[in-house]
Amino acid sequence: MIACLRLFTALCLAALLAACASSPSSSLGELPRTPDASLEQLLQQAAESTNPEKAALLRLSAADLALRQHNNDRAAQILAQVPLDQLKPAQQVFASTLAAELAMSRNDPKAALTALNHPSVSRLSELPTDLQVRTHTVHANALEADGQTLAAARERAAMTPNLTGDAANSNNEAIWALVAALPVDQLQAHSNDVLGGWMSLALTVKSAGTLQDQQNAIDQWRAQNPTHPAAIQLPAPLIKLKELASQPLTKIALLLPQEGQLASVSKALRDGFMAAHYQAQQAGQNPPSIQFYDSSRLTSLDEFYRQAQADGVQLVVGPLEKPLVKQLNARPQLPITTLALNYSEGAQGPAQLFQFGLAAEDEAREVARRARADGLTRAGAMVPVGEWGNRVLKAFREEWEAHGGTIVGVEHIDKPVALAQQVADLVQLRKTAGGSATPSRRQDMEFIFLAATPQQAQQIKPTLNYQYAGDIPVYATSHVFSASGDQNQYNDMNGIRFCETPWLLDPANPLRQQVTAQWPQAGGSLGRLYAMGIDAYRLAPSLGQLKALPDSRIDGLSGSLSMSPTQRVERQLPWAEFTNGQPQRLPATPN
Missing domain, CATH: 3.40.50.2300 (Response regulator)
Structure with a gap:
């Protein structure tokens, strides 16, 4: 999929560089011309210009040229000199697209989405197709990186009419990769447009059991949707499935x-x-x-x-x-x-x-995904002393920090008698101003990642309450749940959220x-x-x-199973929360 995106981006840039000056309309304004001067010459012309609009267009061209030359810091500096609010809509769209591309080069999809949230982008369909493709592309990439898979697919589908040849094929492969990653419940709510066709194809493939069932379902879908891009040219992964079906x-x-x-x-x-x-x-x-x-x-x-x-x-x-x-x-x-x-x-x-196995690392990554989906960014962590605890913490840390999360404190659980002090150390209780004896918890910790046994969790949650930190959410691995059926064991764990296999959550x-x-x-x-x-x-x-x-x-019954690039089966798990001593299943987080 990454190769497809790179190819598609290269094709779009090639199309953009070949484009000439464009003047959509007097109300939308003129777009920057493809520069025939060096970066320094463009900036010199901008500095000497007495026409503010012309100076802005020259600087936009210079920022664009710097970006294409991979001089991103210089591009950002130049773009910062362009007064966005004083530009006409076409120029605002161009500037917003540049800002989004620069944000994506910094691996900051949220900043890219903020840049593309400018009101002028609502008029994108009135602008030349090369700019439409460029804006849709960076918007789709930002949405995908932000975990908004369906919205990214919708963005790519929107530019389908503007593409032909290899660029169209690359975009179609990218759309398929996105819709194939959607859960079944999102695929069921499809429309009758081009994107709806992609989603119905993905639902068809996922709903069929065996390889032969999939082949039959794909053939039937193609017969029902003969003019859809996927019917004209099947995505490469579906072509590979045909080869697999011949080897039962x-x-x-x-x-x-x-x-x-x-x-x-x-x-x-x-x-x-x-x-x-x-x-x-x-x-x-x-x-x-x-x-x-x-x-x-x-x-x-x-x-x-x-x-x-x-x-x-x-x-x-x-x-x-x-x-x-x-x-x-x-x-x-x-x-x-x-x-x-x-x-x-x-x-x-x-x-x-x-x-394939029941790896605790999968659950640690699942905690990071869930907490991120719940809008949290700063974590504390409590894991057992030893090699197992270190592996679990490493998996959590890698997944958490890779998406911008921060770990503000870690405690390694050892002997039960030390737990109360370890909880206190983790939440860093302090006396309030004026020497009052009433403690308060640190405010930079939004939740605690917990990998512990039920016996340890039974002590940790009440201790948080005792230490005036009971309002800190606790997100745990399945190890806190023994499925013993003993409600008394879990009464002291009310409020702890934990991931668990569908098997144990669906009697x-x-x-x-x-x-x-x-x-x-x-x-x-x-x-x-x-x-x-x-x-x-x-x-x-x-x-x-x-x-x-x-x-x-x-x-599956041990989780939602997928294959990593290293051919290891990875699990994503549903969630539950202890309520009145019983695990209550929680709604799934949005994709």
Whole structure:
């Protein structure tokens, strides 16, 4: 998608440089001409001009030239000398577009959107098409960077009539990438215009189950929308799906330990995996056959793959053991595509290796996304002492700071007796002016990121209340919830928000009800592993789809699943809040 955007931006700039002077109308004003002078000559002419409008046009041309020469600081300095409010509308649009492009070069989409919020931009459709394309492009890029995916797609669709050839194709690929990233509920509210057609295509692809179902649905959509740009030229990822559909999956190897420390974890994963398999059979599908292999008796990965190949296996699900996953990740290639049920450390492994697990790092990133969507920018953090806590904090920090968030304090939770003091240290209680003994909390901390056990959380929330900091929101990972059904355990956690698997937040799910009827323990914290096993089964035939459609998702029971560029399955989770000792599901945040 990034390559498409770069190509499209280059094409737009080329079109702009070739454009001549434009005078839309006397009321809109003249646009800057494509300069035939150097930067210094333009500025000299502006300084010598006695006509304020001509001087402004020359400076706009100079700022534009500096931007194209990648001299962004100089472009910003020149643009700051142009009196925006004294310009005519066409010039205001041009200046606002320049300001937005400069803001995007600083990775500041909010400043870009502010620049494009100028009233003059409402008259963009009256201006020459090259400026329309340029403004729509930076507006779309800013909206996308700000997380406003649907609005970015709408902006790109608006310039569709003004594009032809490669520029049109690149824009169409960018529109598809955006709408493919939208959740299903947003796709359902589509209109009958060009963007609505893109959204209905995305809904069609996401609603179909198997690759063959997707192909049939796409063919039907094209027949119903023969003049739509996507019907005339399918997006590249959908063309790749056609290739995948010609390779149906018929046999899977399930490689899990039957003995040792991970045997109970393995059993929950296996039972969930097979529950999904039996559900597919009951639904009248023709699922692949499953062959079991015991990784606890494994002596050689090479020997295992030789045996699996001889058995006709097309996909391996497993292993679970981290040392084995690490070995696979270090290999240059694998003889059979493999979905490991754990994550290795380090760089991306061979092209045939995919990795999936219940990573706490996913939840830390989820907390950062949710807090940002809720409008928060300054965080405190409480994580356990040790390697696990450090990894979780690192994931939270990277996601949080990458989007402009700030961490103003961190405490590493250790012994229970120290918790009260650690909470006090984190919120930095102070005495008020005049020496009053009434403490007050620091005002630069808007919420606390918490990764802790239920027992620790039971102490932390009341301590915040005791320390006059009970108004600080707490956003936690799922580790605060044991799903024990003991309401008393959570009464002291009222108000804590936490992310959790759909499995544990949706007791009415039919498959969950079937599984818990047979294995009651699946209704508790072990349920996360049953959900992961079910999702591993659902991921198995879809790895190629997720790779071909990197912005697409599978709505799983362990979370909303997507594929990272390093072929690791990442989860986004729904949210709940403890209310009267019970987890109450919260509405999803807007995209």
